[in-house]
Amino acid sequence: MSSKKFTVRWGILATGGIAKCFTKDLLVNPETRGIDSIVHTVVAAASSSSKSRAEQFLKELDAPSSAKAYGSYADFVKDPNIDAVYVATPHSHHFQNVMLCLEAGKNILCEKAFTVNAAQAKLLVKKAKEKVSWLCHIRRTSSLSLMHNLRRTYSLWRPYGPATSHSQYMCAI
Ligand SMILES: NC(=O)c1ccc[n+]([C@@H]2O[C@H](COP(=O)([O-])OP(=O)(O)OC[C@H]3O[C@@H](n4cnc5c(N)ncnc54)[C@H](OP(=O)(O)O)[C@@H]3O)[C@@H](O)[C@H]2O)c1
Numbered sequence: 795m796s797s798k799k800f801t802v803r804w805g806i807l808a809t810g811g812i813a814k815c816f817t818k819d820l821l822v823n824p825e826t827r828g829i830d831s832i833v834h835t836v837v838a839a840a841s842s843s844s845k846s847r848a849e850q851f852l853k854e855l856d857a858p859s860s861a862k863a864y865g866s867y868a869d870f871v872k873d874p875n876i877d878a879v880y881v882a883t884p885h886s887h888h889f890q891n892v893m894l895c896l897e898a899g900k901n902i903l904c905e906k907a908f909t910v911n912a913a914q915a916k917l918l919v920k921k922a923k924e925k926v927s928w929l930c931h932i933r934r935t936s937s938l939s940l941m942h943n944l945r946r947t948y949s950l951w952r953p954y955g956p957a958t959s960h961s962q963y964m965c966a967i
Contacts, residue, residue, distance in 0.1 A: 799831060805838040805876035805900070807867055807891060809851040812905060813839075813882035817855045820880075838862045840870035842883075867891060871898035878928075881905060889914040896921045896929070904931045 806817055820834045836857040841847035845865030852861050864870035871879070871894055878901040881891050885907040892904050896918065908931040909915045922929035 799833045801833045801835060803835055803837045803875055803877045805840070805870060805873060805879045806836060806851070806882065807840050807870065807879050807895070808882040809839060809841045809843075809847055810882060813880070814851070814855065816880060816882065817851075817857070821855065821857070836861050837875045838864060838870060838873050840864040840867050842867055867894060871895050871900060876900055878903060886910060889918065892918050892929075893921060896925050899925050901926045902929045904929075906932050 804817075804820060806813055817836060817839075821836065824830070824832055824834065836852070836855070838861055839848045839851050839857070841851065841864070843865075845863050848863035848865065852863055862873060862875075864873070870876075879895045881888060881895065881902060881904040883891050883905075885905070888904055888907075889909050892902055895902055902922070909918065918929065
């Protein structure tokens with residue numbers, strides 16, 4: 795088997811509370827949770843408020859020094875080095891932000907709640923099928939009936955693997 799690791803080059807859209815939390819976790823070496831085939835790196839971050847806010851975000855999270863800061867989401871999505879975008883704006887803005895990224899051909903991991911209604915979600919899925927390889931959203935595993943059953947069966951409530959806050963979540967779609 796090849797020892798070459800697959801690298802995902804992430805762009806972070808928005809610099810609020812959960813974006814900080816997620817990015818911190820993202821930059822933890824996957825080998826610490828037994829994954830040795832993939833590496834995550836952050837190549838860019840964007841703030842709708844100012845470029846300096848994005849710069850501060852990257853600095854605070856100890857992102858690679860080559861990571862680029864953007865003061866506009868529209869400029870950010872044009873960055874050819876970004877493979878996938880993590881969307882961490884309020885859910886009222888997910889439709890417009892995710893659509894912007896999909897139009898630019900970026901794979902997406904979007905925070906919960908995915909959209910404000912089913913019609914928006916359908917449009918995004920349709921666009922994703924035309925333009926990208928994957929569109930995921932974050933969902934609390936604690937709200938899935940499977941997790942309730944597991945907890946009941948094993949009297950267990952612990953995140954998977956080493957404790958990072960996002961290890962409690964999973965992607966859907
Ligand atoms: N998975 C989880 O455990 C979890 C936990 C908390 C929240 N969330 C979800 O994550 C999303 C963000 O939550 P958060 O707690 O990170 O919120 P937050 O701290 O308020 O951050 C949201 C960020 O979105 C950007 N933004 C763009 N347009 C905005 C607007 N019109 N109003 C406010 N902010 C705007 C801002 O960043 P810039 O200025 O950099 O553009 C802002 O810092 C929500 O969808 C929430 O449901 C998920």
